[in-house]
Amino acid sequence: MVTEHSDIEALTPYARSLGIALERWEDGTPVFSIGFSDIIEGRPAHMHGGATGGLLETAGYAVLRAELDRIGRVASLKPINITVQYLAAGRELTSYARGRITKLGRRSANITVEAWQDDPARPIATAVMNVMMVTENQ
Structure with a gap:
């Protein structure tokens, strides 16, 4: 596992149980990556x-x-909504994902x-994610 920010390593138990890792x-x-295995198989293959x-x-x-860490901001993250668009079936290969902040x-x-x-x-x-950031002062 490659690291640049130590708090990014702290994956949720759900992510760890699926085998998601910082690539x-x-x-x-x-x-991030996730290797194909029986744990994440839906329909065959x-x-x-x-x-x-x-x-x-x-x-x-x-x-x-990572961005909040970079700018020195501490906040609790709470989901507002997440919309996923499935475009193609994931096959028996390693899958990767990366995000981009469109508005902070x-x-x-x-x-x-x-x-x-x-x-x-x-x-x-x-996916499109909208996340609330709660600080101690709010």
Whole structure:
């Protein structure tokens, strides 16, 4: 596991149970991976949609945590909503995901996330996340 920010390593128990791991950093953005296994198999030889959603959510929260860490801001993250678009069935390959912050406000953030397998230009799923950021002063 490659690390740049120590708090990004602290994956949720759900993410750890699926086998999601921090793969690498690309230009300050964490990229996560999940290897295909029986644990994440839905229909035969295909990734379960819940595992895909978990990978997207993990990458989305991680990119937000990394940016908040970079600017020295401490906040609890609370989901407002998450919308996942399933574009193609995940096959028996390793899947990857990375997020991008589209808006970082004082109280909320909007994040887009993409998951892919063999080609980042051909995502298998995308997500839009809206996250509330709660600080001690709010």
